[in-house]
Amino acid sequence: SQTIHQWPATLVQPVGSPLSLECTVEGTSNPNLYWYRQAAGRGLQLLFYSVGIGQISSEVPQNLSASRPQDRQFILSSKKLLLSDSGFYLCAWSVGQRITDTQYFGPGTRLTVL
Amino acid sequence: AQKVTQAQTEISVVEKEDVTLDCVYETRDTTYYLFWYKQPPSGELVFLIRRNSFDEQNEISGRYSWNFQKSTSSFNFTITASQVVDSAVYFCALSAVGGGADGLTFGKGTHLIIQP
Numbered sequence: 040s041q042t043i044h045q046w047p048a049t050l051v052q053p054v055g056s057p058l059s060l061e062c063t064v065e066g067t068s069n070p071n072l073y074w075y076r077q078a079a080g081r082g083l084q085l086l087f088y089s090v091g092i093g094q095i096s097s098e099v100p101q102n103l104s105a106s107r108p109q110d111r112q113f114i115l116s117s118k119k120l121l122l123s124d125s126g127f128y129l130c131a132w133s134v135g136q137r138i139t140d141t142q143y144f145g146p147g148t149r150l151t152v153l
Numbered sequence: 154a155q156k157v158t159q160a161q162t163e164i165s166v167v168e169k170e171d172v173t174l175d176c177v178y179e180t181r182d183t184t185y186y187l188f189w190y191k192q193p194p195s196g197e198l199v200f201l202i203r204r205n206s207f208d209e210q211n212e213i214s215g216r217y218s219w220n221f222q223k224s225t226s227s228f229n230f231t232i233t234a235s236q237v238v239d240s241a242v243y244f245c246a247l248s249a250v251g252g253g254a255d256g257l258t259f260g261k262g263t264h265l266i267i268q269p
Binding site for chain 1: 184185186188190195196197198199200203205244248249250256257259261262
């Protein structure tokens with residue numbers, strides 16, 4: 040069966056510090072991968088998605104970047120964190136290449152920027 | 154552009170009551186998919202159901218049931234005989250082939266509180 044991991048689970052970082060969040064998927068190959076952010080108040084916003092190694096699409100301009108160095112690894116980064124980057128970051132995967140395929144989510148990383 | 158509206162921000166019921174969570178969507182696409190996810194306090198989003206726009210049959214899974222009505226662009230979720238473990242935030246989401254978005258469009262969620 041497929042599983043998705045995210046780490047760290049929680050993170051407290053000062054403003055201006057770098058960020059690296061990691062997501063890995065097991066039990067499947069060539070998945071679509073997604074990064075979402077859930078700010079306080081619950082709404083989920085798609086940040087990045089990837090259909091393959093090195094292929095990243097960004098949904099909104101922001102202080103963040105994403106990379107996919109391996110088939111089942113998706114990394115969210117920032118060179119300098121802002122207060123507004125605080126939130127709950129969720130990684131998701133889908134088994135197919137269509138955006139309408141079911142997305143399965145990881146446990147999330149709660150980021151607090153002080 | 155596509156949009157999902159969950160007008161109920163928070164619902165509180167007593168255990169064993171039935172509760173319905175509303176979801177209204179907007180899309181110009183004729184082919185689309187609707188989803189419901191559950192987010193318990195732990196934070197992980199748990200997939201509940203996926204329904205395509207060509208299948209308007211209602212679905213029942215245990216105490217959960219979904220009512221899809223294209224005429225009113227709604228995809229409502231009912232929990233029968235609610236239990237405390239049902240307490241969570243529930244999200245309705247939409248994905249359309251030509252919707253212009255590359256991921257799920259989520260509603261803002263409904264916080265469901267089941268009181269013992």
